[in-house]
Amino acid sequence: EYRAAADRTQLFLEGRNDELAARLRREMADAAEGEHYEKAAHLRDAVRTIETLQARQQKMATPGQSDRDAFGLKVGASGAVAQIFQVRNGKVIEKIELVYEGTSADAETPEILAAAVQQFYEEREAPPEIHVPEPLAPADLEALEGWLSLNRARRVRIVVPRRGDKRGLLELAARNAAVAYQARFNQPAVGSYDALETLRQVFGLAALPRRIECFDISTMQGSETVASMVVCEEGRMRRAEYRKFRIREAVHDDFMSMREVVFRRYRKVLEAGGPFPDLILIDGGKGQLNAAYDALRELGLGNLVAAGIAKKEELLYVRDSEDPIALPATSPALLLVQRIRDEAHRFAVTFHRASRTKRDLTSELDDIQGIGPGRRRALLRTFGSVTGVRRATREDLTKVVGARGADAILGFFANA
Incomplete structure (x- = not known):
């Protein structure tokens, strides 16, 4: 029964609704024939729900509406799932899923949304409009819209639709995200064992890779480079063991950045006497993997097993081949690797954005005479960013920092 439910969920997430409805009708007929009328009624309701969703999607496929992407999000105790519906020429052409583990302890929904938007468009061109279910933090909104517009060479807006078909599509994406969350996080523990056993066989390990550590590098618009390391034990993320790194040396070289962070991590593990991972995952291809092994060999840890996972193709790279x-797209092992990789990426992006915001706030406001830490925080709360402070009127500034402070700010930016 669990396998059948998992198969049905997979069909739904892949958008194969006609096939799913046909399967449910067959199961409904079998249940009725066996006089399991309550089960048949549940299956009948499920078919009606699918038909309603299909009708709603067709209604939303209205030619003439602008190209846009709609982000649905489900956040829960175990993490978060984002579902992105891509609309082109008025039709939903693709549904894409991002998974984040262990986010609820200290991450708010706008923060997770911002991380999802940045991750999604790192290798895609954004449409003119991106629809999200609630507003992003002002600093994140400004940074992301600027970055996306620069990459597209045309303005990109991140907006929150309040009504109509655009809001309806957001709500549909949110329901899909909720279903995907159930499928990802509410599975029996046997799924984790199966995934770990497959990874053991694929990588030729002597034992199950019960402890997996994963590294990701994050750089945005040529600014400082940061890295993250996340830990997964027995198929579950261990947030208390996550680590963040600022790249000190080759900040614009992905390979050397990976080499640096792997070296720093396992030099410290050596000094502490462990624990060592059963498997190291590297976000990247052969180049990043080779850089990681260079660091491990220098530390005398060349016997540790590492693998790279490349974006887009979702292929695994190993040292000796x-x-x-290529694992099957529905393989529990690949899904586990993707979840760990995506969590490392989310953690790196969140750290990078926080570092960038702090740098932006201190790089200019710190230099204004008479504006101390308390006033800087008040300015940020009121105007959202340094750009907001720069654009503020004397009257608005005076309300926050007084007339003398307002004059100091206006004079500083006038001479900048």
């Missing part, structure tokens, strides 16, 4: 490993 030029050919990557």
